Amino acid sequence: MPENAPILLWMRRDFRLADHPALAKAAALGRPVVPVFVLDEVAETYGAAPKWRLEAAIRHFAAELEKIGSRLILRRGGAQEVLLALAAEIGASQVLWTRAYDPDAIARDTRVKAALKQAGYAAESLPGHLMFEPWDVAPKQGNYFKVYSAFWRAVKERPVADLSAKATQLTAPKQWPHSDDLAGWQLSRAMNQGAAVLAKYAVVGEAAAQARLDQFIDTAIDTYKEARDFPDRPATSGLSENLAWGEISPARLWFAGQRALEAGAKGAEHFLKEVVWREFAYHLVYHTPRITSQNWRGEWDGFGWSEAEDAAVRRWQQGRTGVPLVDAAMREMYVTGTMHNRGRMIVASYLTKHMLTHWRIGQKWFEDCLIDWDPAANAMGWQWVAGSGPDAAPYFRVFNPQLQAKKFDADSRYVSRFVAELVDTPAREALDFYAACPRSWGLTPKDDYPDPVVGIDEGRKRALAAYENR
Numbered sequence: 001m002p003e004n005a006p007i008l009l010w011m012r013r014d015f016r017l018a019d020h021p022a023l024a025k026a027a028a029l030g031r032p033v034v035p036v037f038v039l040d041e042v043a044e045t046y047g048a049a050p051k052w053r054l055e056a057a058i059r060h061f062a063a064e065l066e067k068i069g070s071r072l073i074l075r076r077g078g079a080q081e082v083l084l085a086l087a088a089e090i091g092a093s094q095v096l097w098t099r100a101y102d103p104d105a106i107a108r109d110t111r112v113k114a115a116l117k118q119a120g121y122a123a124e125s126l127p128g129h130l131m132f133e134p135w136d137v138a139p140k141q142g143n144y145f146k147v148y149s150a151f152w153r154a155v156k157e158r159p160v161a162d163l164s165a166k167a168t169q170l171t172a173p174k175q176w177p178h179s180d181d182l183a184g185w186q187l188s189r190a191m192n193q194g195a196a197v198l199a200k201y202a203v204v205g206e207a208a209a210q211a212r213l214d215q216f217i218d219t220a221i222d223t224y225k226e227a228r229d230f231p232d233r234p235a236t237s238g239l240s241e242n243l244a245w246g247e248i249s250p251a252r253l254w255f256a257g258q259r260a261l262e263a264g265a266k267g268a269e270h271f272l273k274e275v276v277w278r279e280f281a282y283h284l285v286y287h288t289p290r291i292t293s294q295n296w297r298g299e300w301d302g303f304g305w306s307e308a309e310d311a312a313v314r315r316w317q318q319g320r321t322g323v324p325l326v327d328a329a330m331r332e333m334y335v336t337g338t339m340h341n342r343g344r345m346i347v348a349s350y351l352t353k354h355m356l357t358h359w360r361i362g363q364k365w366f367e368d369c370l371i372d373w374d375p376a377a378n379a380m381g382w383q384w385v386a387g388s389g390p391d392a393a394p395y396f397r398v399f400n401p402q403l404q405a406k407k408f409d410a411d412s413r414y415v416s417r418f419v420a421e422l423v424d425t426p427a428r429e430a431l432d433f434y435a436a437c438p439r440s441w442g443l444t445p446k447d448d449y450p451d452p453v454v455g456i457d458e459g460r461k462r463a464l465a466a467y468e469n470r
């Protein structure tokens with residue numbers, strides 16, 4: 001290979017110019033760099049909202065690359081075939097990318113790496129998606145952590161790789177290869193009219209993510225510990241959306257949190273702990289990939305969760321369970337593409353416990369609706385609530401949505417913001433729900449508010465009886 005052979009930089013869920021070891025390495029080598037995104041076998045399986053958000057991330061990142069004299073080449077097809085063909089076409093000698101840890105991505109990347117190496121290319125995956133590689137953190141006994149608190153103790157003092165400055169230049173090749181047209185991929189198609197609604201709420205790109213972090217540190221980290229459970233308060237960072245697409249690195253959150261801790265911010269340690277929950281989720285997914293599709297605890301396999309996508313499940317999906325806090329949270333997700341963490345726990349508990357429906361049904365719906373969809377956090381979150389996961393909530397913890405509302409939405413501001421039927425003058429978000437949801441659902445703000453799918457006490461009793469008799 002000629003000394004100046006181009007480098008292929010394979011972008012996946014890492015759309016940023018700073019803190020990006022693969023991009024930094026490509027830039028430092030001083031050779032031409034061809035960044036490419038492949039709409040491959042893994043990306044093709046993303047749900048409707050993640051695909052919409054992927055399109056937004058690509059569009060934004062491609063424009064950022066142009067500003068530093070580069071481009072994002074778009075290709076569609078099997079990752080292995082596309083990368084082999086593109087590497088040959090541009091005369092590349094090397095392919096670099098950021099490592100991923102979920103089972104589908106690992107299977108793809110293992111295939112791709114072997115094929116590239118066999119064809120004579122240098123192929124290397126680098127860190128950046130996590131702060132702690134899952135194989136680097138191990139307990140004294142056993143090869144991985146099953147309990148979050150022990151994981152936290154093991155990582156809290158560990159050094160985290162330094163941040164790197166934003167790349168300001170990437171050498172362009174003499175001639176750019178052909179790129180598909182992003183619009184032609186129609187990544188927003190499945191969202192229908194919901195796409196325009198999501199666009200009002202999404203916060204896209206590296207600069208916006210950094211601004212979000214700065215604002216959180218300036219205004220909210222101090223009170224984070226007490227305020228983070230109230231769904232109507234702007235008390236959390238909102239950065240899951242940007243982390244999911246790699247528009248900001250977890251290390252950047254970590255260092256900002258550490259600085260705030262040193263400056264005496266009261267909520268800083270709690271924030272760092274939450275950032276480590278994301279690491280823990282990936283630790284689990286890496287060591288026990290079955291967590292994404294099967295009960296992590298095999299003893300739950302015989303439990304009688306229903307897997308039918310019946311009328312009750314449809315009401316849950318549509319935010320029409322008749323339980324205001326559950327419905328507000330489900331509509332928050334439909335409108336904004338994200339849901340407050342407390343809402344996620346409450347709706348997951350209502351589905352898996354009150355409705356005795358399999359967590360996989362909820363996991364799949366979230367996968368279709370969340371713009372911060374993350375394969376590890378979603379799987380861990382669902383199994384944590386259902387009780388079938390590692391370090392899970394005990395089976396007898398059945399969230400009572402009425403008590404939760406009293407505690408965390410006492411003035412009903414959250415419910416009023418999202419549930420039009422319960423107020424005289426619906427808020428913008430409540431009306432956006434009708435603009436976003438499919439016409440086939442036939443919903444209007446004037447509908448009567450329904451009776452509960454399952455009564456709170458009745459559902460709790462039924463769930464406890466089922467859980468105790470498993």
Ligand SMILES: Cc1cc2nc3c(=O)[nH]c(=O)nc-3n(C[C@H](O)[C@H](O)[C@H](O)COP(=O)(O)OP(=O)(O)OC[C@H]3O[C@@H](n4cnc5c(N)ncnc54)[C@H](O)[C@@H]3O)c2cc1C
Pocket residue numbers: 228236237238239240241243244274275276277278279281339340341342344345348366370372373374375377378379381382385
């Ligand atoms: C059923 C269920 C499903 C979930 N699905 C997802 C998902 O698909 N994508 C996702 O990013 N998170 C998911 N979570 C975790 C959590 O709800 C979100 O990370 C959080 O609401 C994001 O808001 P934020 O960025 O304002 O968080 P902040 O409170 O500002 O926290 C900072 C960061 O810490 C991480 N974090 C916080 N809480 C958790 C947690 N419980 N688990 C893992 N990481 C956490 C996130 O990366 C978050 O951005 C799920 C939780 C549950 C219970």
